[in-house]
Amino acid sequence: MTKRDVLVALQALVPNRYVGLLAGAALAVSMRRGASIGLEHPMLRFADGPVLPASAFGPSAHAVASFVGLMAFWAIVAGALAVAAPALAPRGPYEPLRQRVRQRVRQWPARLGVGGRRRALAVAGAAVVAGGWTLFQTTIAADFETAEAQLAWRADYERAYARLDGAPEPRPVALAATVDLRPEAQEADVAGTLRVVNRAAVPIDTVWVTVRRDLDLGALTLDGVAPARSDARFGMHAFARALAPGDTAALAFRVGVRSRGWSADGGDRSVVGDGTYLTSMRVVPEVGYLSSYEVEDARERRRLGLPPKSEAPPEPAPVATVMTLDLTVSTAPGQTPVAPGDLRQSWTEDGRPHARFVTEAPVTPVFGIASARYERHAVEHEGVTVEVYAHPDHGANVPRMLHAATTSLDVLGAAWGPYPHPTLRIAEVPAGWRFAAFAFPGLIAFTEDRGFLTDPSDADRLDLISRRVAHEVAHQWWGHTARPTGGPGDVFLVETMAKYGEQKVIRALHGEGQVARLVAYDRDRYAWGRAEAAGPEPPLAAVVDQPHLYYGKGAVVMNGLHGLLGEGTLDQALASLMRTDRRISPDDWREAIRAAAPPEARALVDDWTRRVVLYELAVERATVVPRADGRFDVSVALHAARTEGGRSLPLHEVLEVGLYDADPTGGSAPLAVHAVRVRTGSTVAQIVSDVRPAFVAVDPFVRRVDVDPSDQVAPSGRERRRSTPCA
Ligand SMILES: [Zn+2]
Known part of the structure; x- marks a missing residue:
């Protein structure tokens, strides 16, 4: 409705019908794609507002306020244009717009009369107030920043502090914190003490700490002393605290997460009415320079006058940073707080559920906290409590998740060593996060839409839910036990x-x-x-x-x-x-x-x-001849090649050949698999089979990287070439 009004108004204001149509089309594009053409501020994109995701947890209060506020503003804009357009529309012979406006405005007071003038003034006043309020909410309250301003901020941060990168700094070893979630207000208060130790062989004279700039910083001290200097623009704080090798210090902090103003993208969704998902990266201060703030894109770096990023991997720290966690989380009545670690105690205070989680063994220093009106599902498995916290209506896939999780613990634990925690938790987080699942030590955040609402009933499809659970459980070893040095690979x-x-x-x-x-x-x-x-x-x-x-x-x-x-x-x-x-x-x-x-x-x-080596494998011909003993002689002519950057490499490997009774591209399992020694070029393999195969395929289990250029267009075509009906 409002969009039509505006299109009509455009037609009235623009001298030429086709120019008007073009302007209308541009307006429509700006509504959804405006940000990508430089119209980043929400007030520059007609009727754009947050897309409220379909989620059983409901939209965030910030998203609703932003949506209602922005839509009200645009409705007033559309209404004002609808009123102004008829008054300004060309009548009779053509006059340029400016002349039209000047003339009609001069005529208005007389036409409107005293009452009309008052009403017009009131409407204009309301429009100014609404515009001003919207501007305040979207710009000042929301701390609006264009992408270009953000890049400049990153570049300035690097210019100011890159000298600290690689300098000796104390490492966190223990965090004790209370996290008070107020989901109804989309707020959280986090107060804690991060114990740090100088593990370097040299003394440290200044300790630098970064606090994310979108947090309300309540307090920050190191061993009770305030920072010697603070740089509010970058959230950098320097403590004049000398630490000899082996010395420890206590970094005490108090920060607040606040919902700010209105935004067209729905804003920060960490703390929401139901379905909070707050990470340590968001709230816990970090020691030292953060290279994650740096501009990554090589072209942008050149444009901003930053030196190219060095290709050399950073000097690896021999010991990974790990710390113990002692987290006390409280939340709104009716919700269950979830964090990693051993649940030591849970109680209710002032109607608010509280829970204390402790990790005995040091873990990778990242964690997530979730809170929602959850239903808890749990199994005890070989000394590990496996839990799934799900929305009460989202229990359908939970048995599958629990089974995948316990199987993962068994299979991966037997392979790589015992699972290191007494609990494994999976917490459902609302749809709309940009990941399917994310693994913290002992805790997996799994999204509503890509885990809990997926329909696994189609037996023909891959078991994506179990695959995702297995992947995240595998990170308990890869990433959270075996930790990489950082850098390429x-x-x-x-x-x-x-x-x-x-x-x-x-x-x-x-x-x-x-x-x-x-x-x-x-x-x-x-x-x-x-x-x-x-x-x-x-x-x-x-x-x-x-x-x-x-x-x-x-x-x-x-x-x-x-x-x-x-x-x-x-x-x-x-x-x-x-x-x-x-x-x-x-x-x-x-x-x-x-x-x-x-x-x-x-x-x-x-x-x-x-190296970057590719294979080209093909079955050229396959024939079957019945034998006197009731079995079959299967002759398979194979073609095989290996290349590196277009150059041929010799090939001399044992490959697998699968025999099938139906076209394997339909997903049928092989009747038998035979190992065949294959050389560059053509190889004829002679196989004696108990069964008569209808199809033969090379590398049936996909153990070689074979990317035929035609695969990239029609994968099934290549499959057909690789598996040939038997003559
Ligand atoms: Zn992963």
Whole structure:
């Protein structure tokens, strides 16, 4: 309705009908795509407001206030234009707009009369007040900042403080904090003490602390002393506290999370009426310089006059930063607070539920806190309490999640060492977060739409819920036990190994056939990502931020190593990397895997992770001849090649050939799988089979990275070529 009014008004104001139509189209584009063409402020995008996500937890109060406020403002704008347009519309011979306005405005007072003038004045006054209030809420109250201003802020931060990067700084070892959530007000107060210790071999004379600038900072002291200087623009605080090697100090802080003004994107959704999900990264002060604030994009850095980021990995800290947690969380009546660690005590005070969570063993210094009107589902499993906290109406997938979680604990624990916590919690968080799930030590945040509301009833589809649970549980080892040094390849150690964990759990739950389908999906992800990626592809063990490599290609490579080394040997090698005394690097991984691999497989370990090697595998022809003994002679003509950057590499490997009674592209499982030694070019394999196969496929379990260019257009076409009906 309001949009139509504005389009009519545009037609009235613009001298030419077609220009008016064009202006209308531009307006429509600005409504949804305005931010991407530089119209970032909500008052520049007609009738734009937060999209309230479909969620059983309901929208946040901030999103509702923003939506109602912005829509009311735009309704007034549309109404004012609707009134003004008829008065300004061209009548009779053409006059330019400016002349029209001047003339009509001069005529108005007489036409309106005294009462009309008063009414017009009142309407104009209301419009000014509404506009002013909207401007205040969207700009000052909301701390509005354009993307360009944010970039400038990041660049200035780096210019001012990059000198601190790499300087010795104390490390956090223990956090004790109370987190008081007030979901109804979208507020939280966090007060705590972070104990830090100088682990460096040299004394530290100044301790720098960063507090996120969107927090209300109530108090900040180090051993009871306020900062010697503070830089409010960047939230940087310097304490003149000398710490000799081994010295500890207590950083006490009090910060508040507040809902601010109105925003077109719905604003911060950490603390909401129902379905709070607040992370430590959001509220806990950090020691030292934060390189995560830096501008990453190379072109933007050049434009802002920043030096190019060095390719060299940062000097790795030999010991990972870990700390113990002692968290007391309180929340609104009717809600359940969830945090990582042992639940020591829970009680109600002033009607508000309180709970104290303690981690005995030091953990990766990140945690999440959730609070909602949850229903708790739990099983005791081999000494671990496995819990799922879900919306009361979202119980359908919970049994599957619990089963996947306990299977993951069994399978991954047997492979890589015991699960390190007494509890494993899965907490549902509202739809709209940009991840499917996120793993903290002992706690997994799992989104409503991508876990709890997924329909798993279609038996033909991949078991994505179990796969996601397995992936996040695998991070309890990869990321939270084995911790990477940081730098190129750290996502290989964290994400690719978690992908391998998925495969292990899906194999235990559903068998090898589902693993093959899972890996085929990951291979296609690599094929698509590779087609779109810019620049040369880095080796897998040096990957930085390309998900199609560390998820997609990595899954195929790990499945290949599983075939090459055998599951037991591979897992033993991986278990040797679960070190708490130091961080691990891709070189450590290589050393462990190569030491476990048979000599002839060692070169392949390097080919797959330190070079960029592709395979081309095809079944050219397959024939079946019945034998006198009732069995069948199957002759398979294979074509195989390996390339690196377009250059041919020799190939001499044992590959698998699967025999099928139906087209395997339909998802059927092989009748039998035979190992065949294959060389570059053509190989004819002679197989004696107990059953008569209708189809033959090379590499049926997707253990080699084979990206035929035609795959990228129609994956099933390549499958057909790779599996040939038997003559
Ligand atoms: Zn992951």
